Amino acid sequence: MNICVFCSAYSLDDRYTAPAAEFARLLGEGGHTLVWGGSDAGLMGLLADNVKAAGGKLVGVMVEMLRHKAYAGADELVWTADLAERKAELAGRADAIVVLVGGLGTLDEVTEVLELKKHGMFDKPVVVLDTEGFYDGMRTQLERMDAEGFLPKPLAELVTFADTPAEVFEQLKA
Numbered sequence: 763m764n765i766c767v768f769c770s771a772y773s774l775d776d777r778y779t780a781p782a783a784e785f786a787r788l789l790g791e792g793g794h795t796l797v798w799g800g801s802d803a804g805l806m807g808l809l810a811d812n813v814k815a816a817g818g819k820l821v822g823v824m825v826e827m828l829r830h831k832a833y834a835g836a837d838e839l840v841w842t843a844d845l846a847e848r849k850a851e852l853a854g855r856a857d858a859i860v861v862l863v864g865g866l867g868t869l870d871e872v873t874e875v876l877e878l879k880k881h882g883m884f885d886k887p888v889v890v891l892d893t894e895g896f897y898d899g900m901r902t903q904l905e906r907m908d909a910e911g912f913l914p915k916p917l918a919e920l921v922t923f924a925d926t927p928a929e930v931f932e933q934l935k936a
């Protein structure tokens with residue numbers, strides 16, 4: 763399975779890096795391919811290192827303006843002209859999307875795929891790994907949208923939440 767991951771490009775503490783490394787290990791050992799932003803920075807680099815160490819393949823989708831941060835050991839690096847083209851390329855190559863902790867870039871990526879799903883223009887599973895309750899705020903907001911008629915389909919059809927890396931893979935099998 764080509765698993766596209768959105769996550770932080772920053773270096774984070776162990777509360778976040780340990781579950782990300784565990785997720786990467788399960789991905790690699792499961793024989794999956796990581797499709798990600800192709801960067802060696804922070805959590806993105808850690809993810810790629812751990813997938814590779816566990817025997818998984820790496821497909822990076824990089825944007826020209828971040829060429830200096832490209833991950834050196836990817837099996838394939840795809841170059842895109844801008845962030846919009848990159849998001850389309852990432853989603854287009856994904857059999858599933860997993861969202862790890864991240865900042866505005868991650869939020870931008872996940873909201874875009876959920877909006878595409880809302881319109882039936884993307885139909886792959888999206889699973890949020892809610893490490894340390896990091897996404898509780900986003901979840902509360904989305905549940906309120908769901909309960910108060912802001913979504914055209916049930917929230918569970920757009921995105922699901924997992925507490926642990928193992929639970930992410932259980933959900934992807936379901």
Ligand SMILES: CC(C)=CCNc1ncnc2c1ncn2[C@@H]1O[C@H](COP(=O)(O)O)[C@@H](O)[C@H]1O
Nearest residue numbers: 768769770771799801803831864865866867868
């Ligand atoms: C100086 C530095 C950290 C450069 C590396 N910076 C980056 N390299 C590759 N993709 C990125 C970078 N920054 C943001 N992104 C994109 O936005 C997401 C991360 O942004 P954020 O850290 O959550 O907001 C990633 O999923 C990635 O697709």
